Amino acid sequence: MTATPDILQSKTAMHASASDHRKLGLALSLMALCLLAPVALSFGMRSVDWTQIWSALTAYDPTNPDHVVVQVIRLPRFLSAVLAGAALASAGALMQGMTRNPLADPGLLGVNAGASIGVVICIWILGVSDPAQFIWIALGGGLAASVLVFALGSAGRGTPAQLILAGAAVSALGLALTRGVLLISQQTLDVYRFWVLGGFNGIELDTLAALLPFFAVGGIATLFAATTLNALSLGNDTARNLGVRVGLAQILIGLAVVVLCGATVSLAGPITFVGLVVPHLARKVAGSDMRWQVLLSAAFGAVLMICADLTGRLSLFGGNMQAGVMAAFLGGPVLIWIVRKHGGGTL
């Protein structure tokens, strides 16, 4: 977040070539992450000073309350926000590249809707209220929904518009069923409404460790998938002529998106904003090279998520506002500003 305006100003000031912007953007956002890390570890209901943070990380002492706050609460929270932001944003960039629609986001594959309906049924029928327990159901629901979307979207010719319509239909169906359950059961609504907004509060290091393999697999799949995006962005037929196996590439992209989003949804609830908007910011810096778009999206997404999480901890927002809500709050005006300043009339 803080890095984005800097990048754009330096872009106009320096008149550097496109590849310099990309490297500068990446370096600035990595620098922002390094600067934000100690802030995220020290800031909150209980302030922890710098020396204590260092000793908590190097020489952990379970009897020292400052150490416990850093190790048990703040460190997992920081890492989750970085992972979730990067995962959602790069998944969004993949989706937008593949469908060639700037409105596409991971929620469109039905992952969020599928995971939500899984979680709601879990709370409603099994009476579970601990996020660590509904990870697998959320993943399963997300996977099932996205398989349905892909099956509907790739039947016959399988055009991008068909995929988008299928995704929207499946998402809406899942959302309606979720709402139905929530209206029937008051208790479910009470548990669900805080999960659904997306927050990194109360995530434990164990939960994060359990999900880390999913993020790793998703990340590797993203790296491979991103190399085909430049060809895919020219249209399926052209991509085929350039030697890309379109069906295989689409399956790989879908897999990366499902794994990344499923893991994020189980970790922090469905966060809608990041995957949709961050790729637009990244595109302004990266230009038309899709590989850079994905990479920069991941970096910007991580920074945005940390900023959102930190702002949510301000007393102005009750000291504990969910990061998903804050991301939309902070990112909405930025998106509008970017579009007004740089957005032309073309895609």
Added chain:
Amino acid sequence: MNRVIRIGPVSVQVSPRAGLMTLLIGLGIIFACAIALRAGSFPMNTQDVLAALTGDSDPMHKIVVYDLRLPRILTALGAGAAFGIAGAMFQTMLRNPLASPDIIGFNAGASCGALFAMVTFGGFVLLGALIGGALAAMLVLVLSWQNGLHPYRLILIGIGVSLTLSAFADLLITRMDALTAADMAKWLIGTLNARSWADVIRVTVGLGLLLPLIIWLNFVLTRLSLSDETATGLGLAVSPLRLTITAAGVALVALAISVAGPLPFVAFVSGPIARRLVGHGKPALLAAGGIGALVTLLADTASRLIPFVSLPTGVFTAIIGAPVLMWLLLVQARKGNII
């Protein structure tokens, strides 16, 4: 194949397929009305309904049909048609199937206004929704106007406004106690419970006033759906036209929300379904209105038929609309049509 009918200086292009499909949609609506009149917790058979409609029957039947069911059915038809037409307008104008009114900020504005009214004044939900929705639409228009309205910019700014407003709505909901939150959740989904003849009159008069504009736009939108350059070449003033269409769409959605709440998915699903039934290259606003009316009426009837729990209409619009769209996608894919 299309036929051209000439009457003196006026010539109209008529597509038999579009005509047939519109006729079928109309028949579907009549059939759904018949089901909706019979269905409900008060048992009535077809003779009872017919007798109540024609005049001589026992007063209880008359009350159920005239004061409870008929207003609800007619409101559902009117609101659904308004949503469907508005959705098809936005989708055709912005050339993107995702660009229905709920994407570009209108529904988020309405929800936000309703919640804000509930939190600060403890009521005036409807007024809050109308003002909130209109303000959001105005904000989107003002922010995206730069030497004209471009689809891409309008959609992206609409998304920015929409997401910021829905985040604000979420924030307002977490500030409420669980009971009020559940109440508001019901309103925010949209319900047609306890409609009166006043609602029917409001939605009918509104639609009647906008009908000439809609019919004119149906012709114009065909050209606008090509590309900005082609449309300008064909003699359209593209940006003022977009402004007119947005204003008309906003008026239609405001009308529908004021009688039925922000029913989800109707505006989104009607256009694509109508397009696939009527055939490509035509905006098919009236067919989309018919589909919207049909989906809303069926959803409302379903919400009345489910026993034990009272679920609002909005839960069923997607449950009925989404499978239809999925089925159409499959059928078209199998035929090898380009979607």
